Amino acid sequence: MKSQQEDFSIRSRIRSFRFAFEGLGAFLLKEHNAWIHFMATIVVFTLAALVGVTKHELLALVFAIGFVWVAEMFNTCIERVMDFVSDQRHPEIKFIKDLAAGAVLIAALTAVVVGLVVFIPKLF
Template identity: 45%
Template sequence: MRNSYISRRIASFGYAFSGIAAFVKSEPHARIHVIATVAVVVAGCWYKLSTAEWMWVILAITLVWVTEMFNTVVEKIMDHLSPEYHPKVKWIKDVAAGAVLVAAIAAAIIGGLIFAPRIF
């Protein structure tokens, strides 16, 4: 019984990685996030960020990725439930997209506070 529990837990990681891969393959914004993430990590290595700075950068990157993934899920669910235009569906999708914008602005501010003094 224990082995089946462990194998199910291991399999759940596979499902999660499959979900991330499906997100990156299917969503243009996800590919932009991949490029931005790589650029920020390279810049962080180049400028030798401190541990505390890395914590903020990782938190900002994660916040943007998670909100973008949830936004995508909300959009896909709403498109499935209501293929035709509906003002309430538009509102739901707009608010989900707004969450991504808030996260992206916060990430840009964090990045600016950390990288601007080094660049300028």
């Protein structure tokens, strides 16, 4: 019996990158929170360039920002799947969606703490 897994090919790897970029584009076009994160990302990197952060500080900022973006994208996926599963209000679906939103909140608060640790000494 042949495996469901397709053989490795450069063409299929390139296609998978195309799908990933299409997903990023759709996320930016359809999700309002993506624009909030995008603007925050621009502000943080602009401020980092203006105050002259170190390589290690920049790395911390990049990881914190990436953490928030990934959390928001997973949250969006979870919300969309739950809306697809049922359009009725259900306590378990509410719990799942609230938990995913809570994960984004924790990621965002973590990023704020990283930003404060990096920028407060440089600004004051």
